[in-house]
Structures are given as structure tokens and as C-alpha cells.
Amino acid sequence: MIEYVHNMRGRVASYQLPQLIRPIHLSIHPFCQAYALFFHFQLIFQLFDISPSNSHVYKLLSTHLFHEPSNLTFFLFNYSSIFTTNNPSLPKLIVFIQQSQSQTHTLPTKPFKMNRAEHIAYDMVMITLSVSLVVLGIILFLACKKKPVESEETLPVKLCAxxxxxxxxxxxxxxxxxxxxxxxxxxxxxxxxxxxxxxxxxxxxxxxxxxxxxxxxxxxxxxxxxxxxxxxxxxxxxxxxxxxxxxxxxxxFVHMASLDFYLHQNQDGASLLDWNKRFRIAAGAARGLQYLHEVVAPNIVHGCVKSSNILIDVNFCARISDYGLNFLAPVEKRGLVGYVDDEYWSERRGGGATKESDVYGLGVVLLELLTGKGCEGGLLVKWALPLIRETSFSELLDPRLVIPSDTKPLVRLAKVASACVGNSRKCRPSVAQVATILNNLETEVCL
The missing domain is CATH 3.30.200.20 (Phosphorylase Kinase; domain 1)
Structure with a gap:
């Protein structure tokens, strides 16, 4: 482009006017073509002494030439009466333009025609683009569609006591x-x-x-x-x-009694708790304890998981109570013996209430559901574990209920209870593992 401009400036005298005012048809980038037009018209201005000092003439000519060079003749003839007196070179320019009109020609433009295959391809492309735009519009509409926002009064708010x-x-x-x-x-x-x-x-x-x-x-x-x-x-x-x-x-207020009342205090309570309800209670207690151990932040250690702290509502859903209150009686043994492991009483072995001691208490509760017997200060665990190892389930299971024909769920429940109470804290399963098994048993038995 630079070389092109320098050549034009050096050869101004050799250019004829028709070549200068003729519309430029260059197969070059539009940006370069604009510069070519600009220098063409600058040469015209220099040849005919049209300078910025002739402000009125210069502005109108430069604007008109740059935007529409093909209308130069029409423009000059219409405004020649105005510019002739102001610029003596203008009549000369008009004469040259008249002479150049016979020589000026435009490149013939060949109309673009498409064959049948191109028409079909064009139509298919346009249809595809139209369908795509419609689908995209629908997707954007559905994605941007705002759901009605509930008022602050209807949003659930977790309030402290x-x-x-x-x-x-x-x-x-x-x-x-x-x-x-x-x-x-x-x-x-x-x-x-x-x-x-x-x-x-x-x-x-x-x-x-x-x-x-x-x-x-x-x-x-x-x-x-x-x-x-x-x-x-x-x-x-x-x-x-x-x-x-x-x-x-x-x-x-829970409008029913505790699991301890149903199993050990009410004569008819055990018959109300059939095997299906007992599986449901076991799974519910495990879910509640898992929530305390893993969901609440910071986590809550119950400290005293036992049948009297598991309440049963009208739908026979287990609900854990008295959680986290062990700080009120950290050394009180009454009501705890038999529901906590041996490590609980040993300071050297990491004693006190822990998640592992809660799992032990849950295992004792599972044994109570299976046998119908009370904890009795830890005697239940010592009596039940050998029977589970020997698979003597006829002796182990609650005699007040009929033993079902399919005892596999009861066997699995007994093994879970044994894993909770028969291992040390390091080898004991977590409450999440226990809850997963009990949830599957509940689904298998109750649904």
C-alpha cells in the first residue's frame, strides 16, 4: 500500500483525469481501498488547485468524492454556478469531466446464480439455522424463567432455643x-x-x-x-x-411412650411392636444418631443411647431425645451401666462419651429389639453374643413374637448388633455404616 501511494505521488503528471475520477475497482482489502480512494482525490485537488483555503469548495467536494465518486459529474454541474466564481480552476475540471465521461466505464457485474443443488443446500442451511435459533430461544426462555420467590415469612428458619x-x-x-x-x-x-x-x-x-x-x-x-x-x-x-x-x-411433646416402656414395662407393648415395626424403629434410631454425629455442626455426641431415650410417636417412628446432656452428669453411673462400653470408664483408654460409645449403646438397643429383654447392667450383651456366634436364634429372639419363615433379615440385624457391642472402639463400625445396613433392612422387610 505504501509503495502504491508513493508511486502515485511521483507520477501525478502522467495521470489522466479519467483515470483519477473513475471509480476504483481494486481487488484489495476494504481498508486499503479506502486509503486508495483518499489519495486519488487528493491528487485531483492538487491538480486543480482545490485546497483547504477554499473551505466551502474543499469540504463539499472532499465529502462528496469520498462517499460517492460516481456522482462527481452530477455534483459539479449542479453546483458549478456557485464554485466558478470562487475557484478559477473549476471550469477546467468540468471540461475534463465532460471529456472523461465517454471514457469512464464501470466493470460489468455478473449476477450470481445458483444451481439446483446449491439452492437446496442454501435452503437446508437456512432451515437448520432457523430451527436452531427457535430451539435456542426456547431453552433460554426456560432457563431464564424465574421461579416465584417465597416471602421471608414462609421460608423455614432454624431458630435456636x-x-x-x-x-x-x-x-x-x-x-x-x-x-x-x-x-x-x-x-x-x-x-x-x-x-x-x-x-x-x-x-x-x-x-x-x-x-x-x-x-x-x-x-x-x-x-x-x-x-x-x-x-x-x-x-x-x-x-x-x-x-x-x-x-x-x-x-x-411426643404423644406416645419410650421404647423401654413398650418392651419392658407394658405387658401388651411387646405385641404391638411386631418385627416390621422393630426394623423401622432400629433404622429410625440409627438415622437420628447419624444426623447428630455427622450433619449437625459442630457434631453432637449423645452420651447415653438407650431404650428409655428413644421415644416412639403415633406412627411408630423412633425419635432420639436427651442428646448432648451428658455434661450435666459426666460421672453419674446410674442409668449408664450396660449402655456404654468398658472404655467409657477408663481415662487411660480415651474414656468418656464418644461417637464410638454411642454406637455401642445403639447395639444394645438392637439386642433389646431382638430379644425383648432389658439391658440388666450389661448382662444382656454377655448372654446374647455367644448365641449370635452359635446362630441359636430360637433362643435369642423375643419369645412373645412368632419367628418369621424368612429369618435372614433378623440374622443380619443380629450381626450388626454384634459388631456394635463385640468390638473395641477402633474396630467398631461407624453409625453411618450401621444406618446404611438398617435402612436397607427396613426397605426389604417393611416395603
Whole structure:
């Protein structure tokens, strides 16, 4: 391009006017073609002394020449009366243009024609592009279509436990009336309470001795953390109350009894729990414990997994209660013996409540479901393990229920229980592994 421009500047005298004003047909890039047009017209301006000093003439000519060079003759003849007096060279330019019109020609343009095959190919391409655009538009419409956003009032909000005044709790239980007692345990006494909005709650009043021994402990902080647990197989903590010498926990009221009551206290309770219901209870308890161990952040160690802490609702769904309250009675053996492993009592062997000790307690509960017998301070494990190893299931299973024809699910349940209570903490299965097996058994037996 640069060489082309220099050649033009050096050979201005040899150019004839028709060559200069003729439309340029160069097979070059449009960008280069624009520069070629520009220098062509600059040469014309120099030949006929049309300079920027003739501002009126220069601006109109340069604009018209650059944008539409083919209309130069029409432009000059229409405006010759204006420019002749201003520029003496203009008449000379008009004469040359008249002479050049006979020589000026445009390159013939051959109309583009497509054969039949090209027409078909063109139509197919256009149809494909049209269909693609329609499909893409539909996809974008569906992808960008906004779902209706629920208001903040309808969104589920996980709230921590509420602090209740002790006077309100006292009124809900009629002054902790003994007629409202629905249970007693190693941590305290449980009352049936009714709040102002006719909401039934279970009120656990901690034993005064335990309150005094944990006077400086952050009771409210721990309860707020424990109340974050929300799961179908966990009894939620909805509130608490504390005052000098008093610690009270408010939980959701479950309109049935505990597993311990069904299996060991009610004469007709065992018959209500057939094998299908027992598989469902075992799987539900394992899911609730798995939720506490692996989902809640930070994780919660129950500390005392036993049949009296597994409540059964009206649909015979197992729901774990009293989780994480072991801090109130860390050295209290009453109610724990037989439901925790030997390592629990040994400080040298990493004692205390752990996830592994919870799995041990779940194994004991599985043995109670299989045999219908109580823990009896650890005697149940010592009696049941040899029978499981010897596959003496006629002696092992609850005599109050008929042994099913297919005993494979019961055998697998017994093996899971044996793995939970027959191994050390290092070799014990996790609650996730136990829950997976029990869920599969529940599906196999109950559905």
C-alpha cells in the first residue's frame, strides 16, 4: 500500500483525469481501498488547485468524492454556478469531466446464480439455522424463567432455643405438679406442660444436685447449640429456663411412650411392636444418631443411647431425645451401666462419651429389639453374643413374637448388633455404616 501511494505521488503528471475520477475497482482489502480512494482525490485537488483555503469548495467536494465518486459529474454541474466564481480552476475540471465521461466505464457485474443443488443446500442451511435459533430461544426462555420467590415469612428458619422465664414454666406445669410427671431419669424429672398458646411441651427439670455441681457451666449456650438439631428422628429442644438452683429444658411433646416402656414395662407393648415395626424403629434410631454425629455442626455426641431415650410417636417412628446432656452428669453411673462400653470408664483408654460409645449403646438397643429383654447392667450383651456366634436364634429372639419363615433379615440385624457391642472402639463400625445396613433392612422387610 505504501509503495502504491508513493508511486502515485511521483507520477501525478502522467495521470489522466479519467483515470483519477473513475471509480476504483481494486481487488484489495476494504481498508486499503479506502486509503486508495483518499489519495486519488487528493491528487485531483492538487491538480486543480482545490485546497483547504477554499473551505466551502474543499469540504463539499472532499465529502462528496469520498462517499460517492460516481456522482462527481452530477455534483459539479449542479453546483458549478456557485464554485466558478470562487475557484478559477473549476471550469477546467468540468471540461475534463465532460471529456472523461465517454471514457469512464464501470466493470460489468455478473449476477450470481445458483444451481439446483446449491439452492437446496442454501435452503437446508437456512432451515437448520432457523430451527436452531427457535430451539435456542426456547431453552433460554426456560432457563431464564424465574421461579416465584417465597416471602421471608414462609421460608423455614432454624431458630435456636428460646429462654423462658421460670414463672411461665411453673405456670405451664401447675407448679411442677406431681400429677403431670410423665417420666424420670438419671438427669431429672419430666413433666407434661402447657404453654400459653395451648402448646404441649415436655419439661425436664434437672435434679438440684446436678444443678449445684454444674453451677458455673454455660447451660444456656449449650442448650442453644443443641436446639439447632432438627430431624424427623430427633426430638427438638424448643426452650430452656434457668434461675438460681433451677435448670429446666423444654422439648417437643411426643404423644406416645419410650421404647423401654413398650418392651419392658407394658405387658401388651411387646405385641404391638411386631418385627416390621422393630426394623423401622432400629433404622429410625440409627438415622437420628447419624444426623447428630455427622450433619449437625459442630457434631453432637449423645452420651447415653438407650431404650428409655428413644421415644416412639403415633406412627411408630423412633425419635432420639436427651442428646448432648451428658455434661450435666459426666460421672453419674446410674442409668449408664450396660449402655456404654468398658472404655467409657477408663481415662487411660480415651474414656468418656464418644461417637464410638454411642454406637455401642445403639447395639444394645438392637439386642433389646431382638430379644425383648432389658439391658440388666450389661448382662444382656454377655448372654446374647455367644448365641449370635452359635446362630441359636430360637433362643435369642423375643419369645412373645412368632419367628418369621424368612429369618435372614433378623440374622443380619443380629450381626450388626454384634459388631456394635463385640468390638473395641477402633474396630467398631461407624453409625453411618450401621444406618446404611438398617435402612436397607427396613426397605426389604417393611416395603
Amino acid at each position: 428460646r429462654a423462658y422465664p421460670l414463672t411461665e414454666v411453673d405456670a405451664a406445669t401447675d407448679g411442677f405438679n406431681h400429677r403431670r410427671i410423665i417420666g424420670q431419669g438419671r438427669l431429672g424429672t419430666v413433666y407434661a406442660g402447657t404453654l400459653e398458646k395451648e402448646e404441649f411441651v415436655a419439661v425436664k427439670r434437672i435434679h438440684p444436685v446436678l444443678v449445684l455441681s454444674n453451677a458455673g457451666f454455660g447451660f444456656s449456650s449449650v442448650l442453644k447449640w443443641l436446639s439447632l438439631a432438627q430431624h424427623p428422628n430427633v426430638v427438638p429442644i424448643i426452650g430452656f429456663s434457668e434461675a438460681p438452683g433451677e435448670r429446666v429444658i423444654l422439648m417437643e
